[in-house]
Amino acid sequence: MRDALVAAALRLFDERGFEQTTVDDIVALAGVGRRSFFRYFPSKESVVFPDHDGCLAEMNAFLADPAGAAEDPVERAGAAARLVLRMYAADPVFSVRRYRLTREVPALRAHELSAVWRYERALADYLRSRYAHRPDGRLRADVVAAAVVAAHNNALRSWLRSGAERDPEASVTEALAYVVATWGDQAPVPAGPTARGEEADGADGAEEVREGEEVVVLVARRGTPMWRVVDEIQAALSAT
């Protein structure tokens, strides 16, 4: 019955437009009562997004699984975001119709933004717990969650725009790898504003060595004397 309601709603939204269709029209076409509609969907908007609540629950369960604790936090968040991709990819024809409708109807756009926001909050909450030991933990969690969602949606939307014909997994993998390369545990550590440009610490060229878990990142102003660079990097490479 749920599927019949979704199919009837989409057909009417396509034919008459979203605003011109009432819940009564939908239940009449689906051949069910009005109360049945509201048993499944809180609003006319939500019938267009029947699977977001289930997908969010699945994402939260995935993120709560202790098996993920050993994984890079950004990779884990990316894997969680892929659950959304799989939901879209499970029914490409429906996903493309919805994408076109959502671009045209502000009420649906607003509903979709709420769904995206809930996913982003789930990822940010997860990352806040993974980054709880970092002084910049909350900020980093919010920024990385937004970056994961933006990368995922960039690839998802390209796929939907193109008519969802090829397999979307590869382009989402590539987009998420971009975020992991920047923010993952093995990414280079940003130099931070104090090591940049004019504010750098010394007239003879600034250098700074920061340490990740397995890599050492050295940021040096061009023209820094070689002996200073070697000193710094030797200290960093031998540190444990």
Next chain:
Amino acid sequence: MRDALVAAALRLFDERGFEQTTVDDIVALAGVGRRSFFRYFPSKESVVFPDHDGCLAEMNAFLADPAGAAEDPVERAGAAARLVLRMYAADPVFSVRRYRLTREVPALRAHELSAVWRYERALADYLRSRYAHRPDGRLRADVVAAAVVAAHNNALRSWLRSGAERDPEASVTEALAYVVATWGDQAPVPAGPTARGEEADGADGAEEVREGEEVVVLVARRGTPMWRVVDEIQAALSAT
């Protein structure tokens, strides 16, 4: 009259609740006609966010100004985002009331998400044009725009949660600097998935030297032989 409508609406939303207040109630309290309301505001939600349209127009004008073309794209996007902060900071008491109301009323939350989305699209469009020469330009633009918005909002929301008593500029500056340090022109270039961990290019430890405009960034696996590091960095520091 516009200000009187906003004041009347906020007072009624606080006293009776958003859902229980009608546009008729608002115009009655403000002492104006119903048509005056809709001359200023398209909906009951939008009266709570009277300045977003103006701020978005200001942001677009700022981003279109050719004077910004010489600036780091991420710094410029961050400076554009600060226009939103300044709008909030211009009236802290109103901003805190609205923040509390928005957290409680789903319709206002949805309206706010739409506003955030429009700012993020403006920043992403700007960054797409600045990154037009890059093969990863569209993806990078979307990710950086999301990161700028997330960092800005992290600081903005902390300030609103705390009652908006101190000056918010410093914490927003710090949050945006975090994104500039990661994605700005002078940030270290991420090593990319192929240079990370087990996939790195060589059993004796991977190293890689990339060049920014004024700084040289070296990323080396811990344990890399010193002679290889010196070779690479010497080549990079002497390059022009």
